[in-house]
Amino acid sequence: DSGVTQTPKHLITATGQRVTLRCSPRSGDLSVYWYQQSLDQGLQFLIQYYNGEERAKGNILERFSAQQFPDLHSELNLSSLELGDSALYFCASSGRDSYNSPLHFGNGTRLTVT
Amino acid sequence: AQSVTQLGSHVSVSEGALVLLRCNYSSSVPPYLFWYVQYPNQGLQLLLKYTTGATLVKGINGFEAEFKKSETSFHLTKPSAHMSDAAEYFCAVSDPRGYSTLTFGKGTMLLVSP
Numbered sequence: 269d270s271g272v273t274q275t276p277k278h279l280i281t282a283t284g285q286r287v288t289l290r291c292s293p294r295s296g297d298l299s300v301y302w303y304q305q306s307l308d309q310g311l312q313f314l315i316q317y318y319n320g321e322e323r324a325k326g327n328i329l330e331r332f333s334a335q336q337f338p339d340l341h342s343e344l345n346l347s348s349l350e351l352g353d354s355a356l357y358f359c360a361s362s363g364r365d366s367y368n369s370p371l372h373f374g375n376g377t378r379l380t381v382t
Numbered sequence: 383a384q385s386v387t388q389l390g391s392h393v394s395v396s397e398g399a400l401v402l403l404r405c406n407y408s409s410s411v412p413p414y415l416f417w418y419v420q421y422p423n424q425g426l427q428l429l430l431k432y433t434t435g436a437t438l439v440k441g442i443n444g445f446e447a448e449f450k451k452s453e454t455s456f457h458l459t460k461p462s463a464h465m466s467d468a469a470e471y472f473c474a475v476s477d478p479r480g481y482s483t484l485t486f487g488k489g490t491m492l493l494v495s496p
Contacts, residue, residue, distance in 0.1 A: 373425030
């Protein structure tokens with residue numbers, strides 16, 4: 269058990285809808301990262317927050333947004349969903365930045381857009 | 383920009399045989415390098431990492447990797463495969479200069495036969 273909790277585990281929704289994925293980081297970790305894993309693109313970095321502030325942004329679509337709350341949990345919001353958004357979304361946390369402390373991954377949220 | 387290439391999307395070995403998973407990276411600066419493992423229906427787990435110092439790095443479960451700057455490689459090895467090693471393995475690179483996030487390779491699925 270990594271200590272990172274992601275909910276829900278599975279999500280099935282229709283095109284055009286909006287969903288929210290939730291992540292609770294490991295106790296004491298200040299950094300939260302979101303990754304998208306799909307068969308064709310592999311693991312793609314989306315966005316990182318550190319202690320409530322956006323730290324780095326990767327290949328995140330404009331339809332996607334995220335935030336980290338004062339209690340350090342994070343939410344990833346996906347809107348105007350398309351079939352191609354179907355993927356496994358991982359949250360990871362670390363104490364500081366990833367090169368000084370390793371990433372601890374949650375078990376992911378599997379999103380299916382129909 | 384950094385990138386990671388993992389040669390072979392699937393590698394098959396027999397139990398007891400040598401495991402060799404290949405990883406080559408591209409980076410404009412000396413990178414930090416990582417190997418993660420993903421078991422079915424789970425998140426990624428850190429196997430080992432190279433930051434500075436000794437180029438031969440030992441990780442969990444008997445795995446090790448050697449950083450070869452001249453070859454821009456960070457191949458993962460294990461002398462004797464076990465059935466429980468069957469999983470997907472990801473090589474990743476980070477830039478130590480800034481607020482680094484990990485760039486992952488596309489992964490190599492290790493299949494172990496009895």
